[in-house]
Amino acid sequence: MTTDLSDDLFLVHPDGTADGPAAATLSFTRSPTVLLTFAGNRFTRAAARHYQSEFGIGAMDWRMLVMLTREPDSSVSHAARTIGIDKAAVSRSLRRLETLGLAAARDGDERRRHWTLTEAGRRMHGRILDSALERQRRLLDGFTPEEVDALTTYLRRILDNIETLGATDP
Amino acid sequence: MTTDLSDDLFLVHPDGTADGPAAATLSFTRSPTVLLTFAGNRFTRAAARHYQSEFGIGAMDWRMLVMLTREPDSSVSHAARTIGIDKAAVSRSLRRLETLGLAAARDGDERRRHWTLTEAGRRMHGRILDSALERQRRLLDGFTPEEVDALTTYLRRILDNIETLGATDP
DNA sequence: GGCTCCCTGTTGTCATGTCAACATATGATC
DNA sequence: GATCATATGTTGACATGACAACAGGGAGCC
Known part of the structure; x- marks a missing residue:
């Protein structure tokens, strides 16, 4: 079911001036895909930088803290499916958290390990959550x-x- | 000027069940920052993959094609400021486009070079624009x-x- | 001309997240 | 138990875009 949106909503056209576009192309201010891409990227990067400098872990690791708070005992692939992020990234993040003493794995079967936060991980989660909520409040200002x-x-x-x-x- | 949004809008809480969260944490479905991050990332990655396989260039390079269509004769730093993307990324993308014969630089002063699309670059831009608009239509379905x-x-x-x-x- | 400040563009490094490849475990079936 | 299909988690390589560092150009001032 296609909407009747005209492409012109999202384009800029040559306007005959020397400074104008050479041909029709995407508008950087009116194209939702452009705006979505920029907003998502900038917010993520800024948050990641903040978490890294304040707490010593990045955005991906913060996501795993949230995931393991949501569902303790998750496996790599369960977390990857639930969040919708590639298992390679999940696997690496959990390794990092383990190295930092923030998460630990209890063996399920030979392959499927069940990850949970340590006490230190839970405390870290709580501190970052405050920061994340503050950032969200300001994003929604x-x-x-x-x-x-x-x-x-x-x-x-x-x-x-x-x-x-x-x-x-x- | 802060809004009166309650943090509870964005959180999930322990619900007393064995399957529930161990502590209050971010909701993956009700937190705008989470959704924004996921949407932006997934769309960008999917589009980048598509451009790479269909046209042989990635999302960043496509952005530069748009930028140089919008403003021919741009310099690296002008493009970086206009798009809001780091100049290192812009510099590298322009180098790639040049290597592919899609863009060329005419010297401004000793440092500031003015980049424009070649004829091949303009044709490439037109083909990808059709694809980009189609993807946008489907995103906004x-x-x-x-x-x-x-x-x-x-x-x-x-x-x-x-x-x-x-x-x-x- | 010399000095200072600001700017330009390149290169290095890294986090994020992807796809690909792989070794191997698990489960189902016979 | 043997075989096969599927799943698991790790590792490699790469695109994207950031920050950092840097060499050096250009403009303004004395």
């Missing part, structure tokens, strides 16, 4: 609750569309 | 024009907030 709800809904719909896109990609 | 407008506005406000956040970060 100026938004009403209704707007936040709409934004959250839109992003979830976009994630659904991305999954559909991926499933039909060549 | 199910959205009304009003919703797209709202989403675009929200993302722009978020980018503004990210800039404010960066400026006040420790």
Whole structure:
């Protein structure tokens, strides 16, 4: 079911001036894909830098702290499926957390190990959570609750569309 | 000016069940920062993969094709400032495009070179633009024009907030 | 001309997350 | 037990984009 959105919503066109575009191309300010990409990337990078300098771990490791708080005893592949992130990244992050004494693995079967946070990991999680919530508050500065709800809904719909896109990609 | 959003909007809490969270933590489905990060990352990666396999260049290089269409004769730092991406990445991308015969530089002064697309670069831009617009249409599948407008506005406000956040970060 | 400050673009390094490859374990079936 | 299909987690290589460091150019001032 395709919407009737015109591509022109998202483009800039040559305007005859010497300073204008040489040909029709994507607008950096009106194209949602451009904006989404920039916003996601910038927020992630800024947060990662902050976590690294303040807490000594990066964004990926913070995600695993959250995941293991959500579901203690997770395996690598369960975490990867749940978060929707590649198992290679999960595996590496858990190794790092283990090295830092923030997570530990209890053997399930020969391969499938069950990861949980250590006491130090739980304390770290709590401290970073405060920081993450503060960052989120500032990211949402100026938004009403209704707007936040709409934004959250839109992003979830976009994630659904991305999954559909991926499933039909060549 | 802080909004009155409760953190509880974005958290999951221990619910007393054996399967529930061990402590309060971020919700993967209701936290806008989590959703934004995931959506941005997944879309970018999927698009990059597609461009690479179909056209032989990645997402960063596609961005430079757009930038040089928008503003022919750009310098590295002008492009970096305009797009808001680090000059190291811009410099490397332009070098790659030059190697592929898609862009060329005309000397400005001794340091500041002015980059433009070659004829091959312009043709490549046109072909990828069709693909990019198609991907965007599918990303926005199910959205009304009003919703797209709202989403675009929200993302722009978020980018503004990210800039404010960066400026006040420790 | 000399000095200082600011700017330019390149190169190095790293975190993030992907796809690919792989060794090997597990489960189902016979 | 043997065989096969599938799953598990690790490791390699790479694109993206950041920050850091740096050599050196250009402009302004004395």
